[in-house]
Amino acid sequence: MKQIAVTVNGTRHEAEVExxxxxxxxxxxxxxxxxxxxxxxxxxxxxxxxLLDGESVKSxxxxxxxxxxxxxxxxxxxxxGDTYHPMQQAFHEHHALQCGFCTxxxxxxxxxxxxxxxxxxxxxxxxxxxxNLCRCTGYHNIVKAILAASGAEA
Amino acid sequence: xxAVGQSVLRxxxxxxxxGQGTYVDNLHPAGTVFVxxxxxPYAHARINGIDVSAAAAADGVVGVYTGxxxxxxxxxxxxxxxxxxxxxxxxxxxPLATDRARYAGDGVAVVVAETRVAAKDAAELVQVDxxxxxxxxxxxxxxxxxxxxxxxxxxxxxxxxxxxxTGDVDKVFADAAVTVKExxxxxxxxxxxxEPRGVLCEVNAAGDVTVITSTQxxxxxxxxxxxxxxxxxxxxxxIAPDVGGGFGSKLDVxxxxxxxxxxxxxxxxxxxxxxxxxxxxxxxxHGRDVIQEIELAATAEGKITxxxxxxxxxxxxxxxxxxxxxxxxxxWLYAGCYDVQAYDFHCTGVFTNTTPTDAYRGAGRxxxxxxxxxxxGALARQVGKSAVEIRRLNFIDSFPADIASGLQIxxxxxxxxxxxxxxxxxxxxxxxxxxxxxxxxxxxxxGIGFSTYVEMCGLAPSRILGALRYGAGGWESLSVRVLPxxxxxxMSGTTPHGQGHATTFSQIVAxxxxxxxxxxxxxxxxxAVVPTGMDTYGSRSLPVGGVALYHASExxxxxxxxxxxxxxxxxxxxxxxxxxxxxxxxxPDKGMHVKEAAYVAxxxxxxxxxxxxxxxATYVYDPPNFSWPSGxxxxxxxxxxxxxxxxxxxxxxxxxxxxxxxxxxxxxQVHGGIAQGVAQALWEEAVYDEDGNLLTGSLxxxxxxxxxxxxxxxxxxxxxxxxTNPLGVKGVGxxxxxxxxxxxxxxxxxxxxxxxxxxxxxxxxxxxVWRAIQEAKR
Numbered sequence: 015m016k017q018i019a020v021t022v023n024g025t026r027h028e029a030e031v032e033x034x035x036x037x038x039x040x041x042x043x044x045x046x047x048x049x050x051x052x053x054x055x056x057x058x059x060x061x062x063x064x065l066l067d068g069e070s071v072k073s074x075x076x077x078x079x080x081x082x083x084x085x086x087x088x089x090x091x092x093x094x095g096d097t098y099h100p101m102q103q104a105f106h107e108h109h110a111l112q113c114g115f116c117t118x119x120x121x122x123x124x125x126x127x128x129x130x131x132x133x134x135x136x137x138x139x140x141x142x143x144x145x146n147l148c149r150c151t152g153y154h155n156i157v158k159a160i161l162a163a164s165g166a167e168a
Numbered sequence: 169x170x171a172v173g174q175s176v177l178r179x180x181x182x183x184x185x186x187g188q189g190t191y192v193d194n195l196h197p198a199g200t201v202f203v204x205x206x207x208x209p210y211a212h213a214r215i216n217g218i219d220v221s222a223a224a225a226a227d228g229v230v231g232v233y234t235g236x237x238x239x240x241x242x243x244x245x246x247x248x249x250x251x252x253x254x255x256x257x258x259x260x261x262x263p264l265a266t267d268r269a270r271y272a273g274d275g276v277a278v279v280v281a282e283t284r285v286a287a288k289d290a291a292e293l294v295q296v297d298x299x300x301x302x303x304x305x306x307x308x309x310x311x312x313x314x315x316x317x318x319x320x321x322x323x324x325x326x327x328x329x330x331x332x333x334t335g336d337v338d339k340v341f342a343d344a345a346v347t348v349k350e351x352x353x354x355x356x357x358x359x360x361x362x363e364p365r366g367v368l369c370e371v372n373a374a375g376d377v378t379v380i381t382s383t384q385x386x387x388x389x390x391x392x393x394x395x396x397x398x399x400x401x402x403x404x405x406x407i408a409p410d411v412g413g414g415f416g417s418k419l420d421v422x423x424x425x426x427x428x429x430x431x432x433x434x435x436x437x438x439x440x441x442x443x444x445x446x447x448x449x450x451x452x453x454h455g456r457d458v459i460q461e462i463e464l465a466a467t468a469e470g471k472i473t474x475x476x477x478x479x480x481x482x483x484x485x486x487x488x489x490x491x492x493x494x495x496x497x498x499x500w501l502y503a504g505c506y507d508v509q510a511y512d513f514h515c516t517g518v519f520t521n522t523t524p525t526d527a528y529r530g531a532g533r534x535x536x537x538x539x540x541x542x543x544x545g546a547l548a549r550q551v552g553k554s555a556v557e558i559r560r561l562n563f564i565d566s567f568p569a570d571i572a573s574g575l576q577i578x579x580x581x582x583x584x585x586x587x588x589x590x591x592x593x594x595x596x597x598x599x600x601x602x603x604x605x606x607x608x609x610x611x612x613x614x615g616i617g618f619s620t621y622v623e624m625c626g627l628a629p630s631r632i633l634g635a636l637r638y639g640a641g642g643w644e645s646l647s648v649r650v651l652p653x654x655x656x657x658x659m660s661g662t663t664p665h666g667q668g669h670a671t672t673f674s675q676i677v678a679x680x681x682x683x684x685x686x687x688x689x690x691x692x693x694x695x696a697v698v699p700t701g702m703d704t705y706g707s708r709s710l711p712v713g714g715v716a717l718y719h720a721s722e723x724x725x726x727x728x729x730x731x732x733x734x735x736x737x738x739x740x741x742x743x744x745x746x747x748x749x750x751x752x753x754x755x756p757d758k759g760m761h762v763k764e765a766a767y768v769a770x771x772x773x774x775x776x777x778x779x780x781x782x783x784x785a786t787y788v789y790d791p792p793n794f795s796w797p798s799g800x801x802x803x804x805x806x807x808x809x810x811x812x813x814x815x816x817x818x819x820x821x822x823x824x825x826x827x828x829x830x831x832x833x834x835x836x837q838v839h840g841g842i843a844q845g846v847a848q849a850l851w852e853e854a855v856y857d858e859d860g861n862l863l864t865g866s867l868x869x870x871x872x873x874x875x876x877x878x879x880x881x882x883x884x885x886x887x888x889x890x891x892t893n894p895l896g897v898k899g900v901g902x903x904x905x906x907x908x909x910x911x912x913x914x915x916x917x918x919x920x921x922x923x924x925x926x927x928x929x930x931x932x933x934x935x936x937v938w939r940a941i942q943e944a945k946r
Contacts, residue, residue, distance in 0.1 A: 032285075043284070048194035049187015051412070053362045054445035058867035061362060089187035102185045106177060109832045112840065113666030114184030115191065115362040115412030136880065143875040147867070149362050149413050150666050151836060152843030152904075153875035 018082040022047065023091025031078040038062040040078035041088060049089040049118045053147070060146030063119035064088050070126030072119075072145070089118035092125070101125050104163035105156070112150035120146050124160045133164055171675035171685050175832035178671045179690070180664075183410075190409035192366030192382045193442040200368070201230050203428060203441040204287035206277040206294045207450065208269030211521040211860020212303035212316065215267055215296060218277055223293040228286030230435065232294060234277045235264030241430035243398035246421055246486070249639035250493035252517075256328040259319045259519070261486040263396070263423035263430075269298070270318055270485035271521050272860055273450025278427055280439065303521035305856040307459055307482040310520045318485055318519035327483045327517035328492055332499050334572055335510030340474035344465035348546045353929050354535050356457035356482070356854035358864065359528045360872050361665075363412020364443035365452055367425045369432035377433065380407045381425055384414040384665055385703035388640070390695050392421040392489075397429055408693035411665035415844070416527035417452050418665065419705045421489045424451070446866045454854055455528020457482035457520075458495065462502065462539045465510070470551035472562050474510035475572075477502045477539065483517050484524035491526045492517050496636060497624075497706070498532030500573040504540035505582050505622040505798055506562035511572040521860050527705060529844055530905040533623045541619045541910035545917065549926065555618045555914070556595075559586060563620070568891070577622060577796045578898075579888040580824060586620055589800035589822045592884050598804060598818075606922050611810055614817070615919025617803045619911035625899035626795035627706030642790065644708065645700040646716035648677055648724050649784035652770035654763030656681060656688045659786075661701020662713035663693035667901065668833040669709055673717055675829055676895070680721035681762045682748010700788075707795075707899025710829065715893040716789035723785035728765035731783075734776045735760055735768060795890050795898035799823035801842075803911040807919040812938030814850055814916055816879055823903050824886045827896040834900050835883055841904020842881055847873050848905075849912035851931050871931075920944070 015030040022045060029044055041047045041064070050073055053061030062073040065087035073086075092099045098106065101121050111117040120143070127134070127142040134142065139160050140153070148156060183189060208215075220232035245261040264275045277294050281287035302316035309315055310325040318325055341347060367381040377399055383389050386406040394401040411418060424441050432439040443451060458481045465474035481495045495515040502513055548558035560583065569577040595616075602614040627633075628642035647659040658673050670690035678685045691697050702712075725745065732750040733740040736758060743750040743759075751759035765783060768774065772781035804818040821838055828834050851871040855863045864870035889896025909930070916932045917925060923944040928936055 039284075042194075043196075046196070047187070048191075049189070051189075051191065051363070052193070053364070053412075054867045056445065056866045056868045059362065059445070089185075093186055098185065105185060106181045109175075109178065109836050111181060111184055112668070112836060113362065113413040114180070114189050114410065117184055118187050121185065140875040140878075145874070147362065147872050147874055149360055149415070149844070149872065150840045152839035152841070152881065153878055154839040154880050155836060157875055157880065 016079050018079055020081045021085045023087060033077065033079055035078040036074050037076040037078050037081050038073035041073060047088050047090050051115050051118060053115065058147065060123060061116050061119045063123045063146060065122055065126060070123045089122060092121065099125065101163050104159040108155045108159035108162060110151060110155040110159035116146060116148040120148060120156060128164050136161060171678045172829050174830065176671055176675055176685055176830055178668050179674065180668060180670050191363050191412055192368055192380055192409060195368055195380060197370055197438040200438040200440050201280050201282060201435065202284045202287040203431065203439060204279045204291040205275045205424065206279065206291050206296065208274045208276055208298065209272060210269060210298050210300045211272045211305060213269050213298040213300045215265065215269060215276055216299050217297040219295040220277065222295065223279055223290040226290040226293055228282040229290045230280040230282065232277065232279050232290065235262060235266040238264055238430060239266060242396055242426060244396055246423060247392055247395050248487035248489065248491065250490045251637055252492045252496060253328045253330050256492060257319065257322040259322060259486060263426040271523055272862055273523055274485065275423055280431055280435065303860040305520050305522050305860045307457060307480050307518050307520055310518050311480065318521055322519055325519040327487065327519050329516050330496060331514040332573060333512045334574055337474055337476060337510040337512040340510040341465045341476065344473060345468040346466045346550055347463060348543060348550055349463045350543050350546050352460045352539055352542060354456040354458040354460060354538065355930050357455040357528055357848060357852050358449055358854050358870050359415045359417035359452065359455055361413030361415055361417055364445055364448045365418065365422065365424065366442040367428045368438060368440040369429045370438045371432050371436065376403055377429060378405045378407065379425065379429055380409055382411050382418055383408045384411065384419040384705055386663060386693055386695050387661065387701040388703050389421065389425065393429060396426050405696045408663050414665040415529040416455065416531055416705060419489065420453050420526050449865045449870060450523050450862055453488055453526035454484065454523045455525060456535065457525050458535050460535065460539045462543045464543050464547050466547055468551065470547055470553050470558050470561055472506050472508050475503045475508055476512040477514065479515040481515055481517050482520050482522065482525055484520060484522045486524050488524045488526045491524055493638060494525065494527055494532045496532060498536030500575050500624060501533055501536035502540055503572055504537060505564055505620055507564045508572045522856060529841065530902045531706065533902065534845065534906045534909055537619065537621045537623065537906050538910045541621065542914065545914050546926065556586065559618065559620050575624065576793060578793055578890045578892050580622060580796060580798045581886060581888050582620060582798060584886045585798060585800040585822045585824055588884055588886055589802050589820055592822065592882055593802050593820045612806050612808055613919045613922065615805045615807060615915040615917065617911045617913065617915025617918055619801045619907045619914065621907040622796055622798040623903060623906045624794035624796055625707035625902060626711030626791055627708045628794060629792060630790050641702065642712065643788050644702050644713040644716045645786060645788045646713055646720045647784060647786040648720045650681065650724060650762060650766035652767050654687065654766055656683055658688060658690050658717060659698045660690065660692040660713060661698055662704045662709040664704065667709060667837065672710065672829050672833055673714060676714055676717050677721050680718065680725060683763065707901035710897050711795040711893060711899045712789060712791050714897060715895055716787045718895055719789055720785045720787035723787060724783060725762065727783060727785065728762045730776055730779065731765040731768050732760040791892065793892045797823060797825045797898045797900065797903045799903065799907060801907040801911040803915040805912065805915040805919055807916060807937060809941055812934035812941065814932055814937060816846060816850065816912065818882065819879055820882045821904065821907065822884045822886060824888055825900045825903065826887065826890040826898040829897065837900045838883055838904045839881055841902060842908045843873065843878055845905040845908030846878065846912050849909045849930055849932060853931050
């Protein structure tokens with residue numbers, strides 16, 4: 015077992031983890047932050063996307079020990095109290111979620127992407143989302159929501 | 169302003185956007201143990217022995233059980249609810265195989281451990297002595313002479329035969345000036361709801377069983393658990409919490425539910441199983457996998473007179489809940505939206521050593537629509553008409569329409585949808601660009617593909633289901649309760665897994681009772697809260713459940729009227745009703761709101777003689793007909809004729825789903841449906857190798873599209889309200905998937921027309937497109 019200290023959504027957590035423990039299972043099973051979902055076992059779907067030091071990462075591609083000393087933001091930590099993050103608000107207003115399972119990862123991937131490219135084109139948004147799969151929405155409204163959140167024209 | 173017809177934002181979103189979803193794997197009752205299932209790596213193998221000793225001795229292991237160890241838990245095998253014919257082979261399907269594994273993924277043993285990881289580690293230590301035997305995974309190879317038998321008691325691997333014949337088909341074909349005969353392959357698909365399945369079971373000291381499972385059908389599951397496990401149905405509570413998509417795949421009755429429930433009862437601890445994605449690809453049902461032959465008889469100008477269809481449909485290794493019935497759901501639709509006189513449909517169900525198939529979004533109707541929409545293209549080529557001309561010539565154009573296959577289409581206007589589709593597309597401009605590229609011999613050629621479809625959904629009139637030997641009814645039960653302080657509960661027998669029931673149903677009841685959408689609480693997915701229901705599949709929630717809700721609301725209004733009349737001391741007929749308020753005719757300031765009537769009904773201090781206290785009503789609605797959405801979908805593709813790459817450039821969808829309750833939600837359903845249908849046309853295919861290994865066992869090799877592969881869609885609507893229900897609504901959950909696949913493949917073929925390519929298999933991968941071009945050039 016390894017001792018790690020990870021700051022998740024502003025709270026510092028010290029924990030013992032198996033070296034093989036993936037970050038996503040550390041979040042889900044040890045911290046009981048179950049907003050981060052597991053949709054595959056090949057790092058293909060992006061359901062488990064979180065922010066690591068502000069940048070999106072699939073939390074199934076990272077060991078918990080690699081997050082030692084870092085800051086993680088999960089979907090539970092995105093809103094400001096009762097006020098949605100603008101990306102959450104945009105997803106709500108544009109009906110960018112149906113079953114909601116891909117949504118936490120999709121929202122966080124989008125938040126990270128807009129920091130990188132604040133005024134993307136539709137084509138750029140689509141390419142940026144390549145690593146996040148959704149089976150419900152056909153992506154139409156997700157793309158619309160992200161463009162709306164960016165302030166760019168849909 | 170009425171709520172119906174407005175794009176009311178979803179009530180469902182808040183918890184899903186903030187990580188508060190209750191998907192099964194998020195739930196961790198104290199003391200939960202975890203299950204990992206040992207699955208056959210062979211497509212077909214005798215199980216000569218299983219050594220569990222190493223696994224049983226591993227750290228954290230609670231128990232290891234083989235199929236034989238648990239056989240006494242099942243009072244029967246997994247059920248097939250749809251024995252479609254007299255000749256059907258209802259083969260035994262145990263939750264864990266005992267003597268023979270029949271597909272790669274068939275469960276043979278189970279490990280229970282204190283943690284997820286310990287269970288998974290120990291599963292690796294189970295030693296199974298398999299003796300591989302010959303297998304067959306291809307539906308046509310399975311019916312060939314000498315093919316290995318999946319079940320010894322199903323000769324020729326034939327599961328059943330079923331036919332539907334009307335009119336003098338032979339004469340129509342003999343008299344036809346033109347006939348076309350086509351053969352299509354509906355590849356096998358993997359549904360891939362983003363949330364893999366999961367099930368969690370707790371049993372209390374009294375033996376009450378609570379099952380939390382990622383299902384589309386908590387009520388169906390409750391009955392199935394009784395059938396398989398012999399637990400009295402009244403002792404079982406099934407909860408479908410937030411469910412992360414289904415698309416038919418979570419309607420099924422699965423082995424893992426039985427294993428988890430059986431073990432929870434045996435061990436007296438909460439037991440949980442969470443599917444992994446690569447496990448899902450073998451353990452959750454697949455879709456399609458049908459070989460279709462379709463023949464059209466027509467006049468010289470291209471008027472279709474008869475349709476003859478022959479299907480060979482893969483069942484997989486076992487018959488799941490409705491596996492045999494899936495082709496029947498399309499059996500009436502092989503003439504599409506075209507007027508024909510004679511109709512002949514014949515289907516053979518075939519066992520193969522593969523994951524069982526079952527209902528996947530559209531279920532039977534995408535297959536039928538694909539066949540007729542491609543065949544009419546072949547006919548158009550033969551008689552020298554355009555895709556638009558051939559359709560206009562053949563459209564059914566008077567409604568209600570008694571169709572040759574024997575049912576009645578409720579309403580529609582197929583010409584109007586086509587007109588609108590062409591307008592949204594700007595057909596002439598696209599045709600001109602296509603002509604330019606052809607003239608210039610451009611490397612990237614444009615193709616325009618049409619799909620004018622009609623489908624039947626809103627499953628289903630119970631009498632018809634009975635005639636088809638389906639094992640249940642098609643009704644739905646909805647209850648409305650107005651609480652003393654005026655807020656409203658809706659108890660829905662149909663339960664959502666992403667469709668937005670809570671919002672849509674709230675809109676319906678808000679208008680009927682004159683309350684705010686936010687005043688309505690939607691309850692579903694828990695058999696303790698909503699004991700009766702037929703659940704969610706076949707685009708039925710609105711046209712069956714929503715209509716039941718309408719009627720239940722009307723019953724509430726009728727009772728409230730009696731209460732109001734009593735309180736206001738007038739006859740019930742002397743009250744007007746608008747927006748929740750009864751008012752005395754001629755004295756509109758004298759009145760009472762439904763909310764006030766609810767308080768009166770609750771106190772029961774002064775009710776009419778003999779009236780039951782309380783203001784609530786249940787309505788069980790059995791639809792008199794299916795609902796028949798229709799429309800025109802048009803795909804524009806750009807094909808790189810050097811690499812074979814296909815890009816979907818534009819997608820236009822004009823759908824007629826009758827009246828619309830929430831346009832935003834409806835559009836979302838269409839978007840998602842289109843993406844899934846396009847994916848069948850262009851990318852997705854479950855592939856087995858010759859030994860029966862699934863080569864597309866994960867999301868690395870089963871190509872679910874991302875946003876990068878798809879365009880935004882251009883949607884529009886025509887509206888012909890369904891005359892069969894008071895809301896005038898039709899189902900919308902599957903239209904996109906049903907319509908889009910042939911639109912895209914027709915577009916690919918249209919792009920390749922200059923090369924003389926007239927046929928291509930799905931998915932139209934770069935390799936297939938490139939080969940088609942090369943072969944045509946030879």
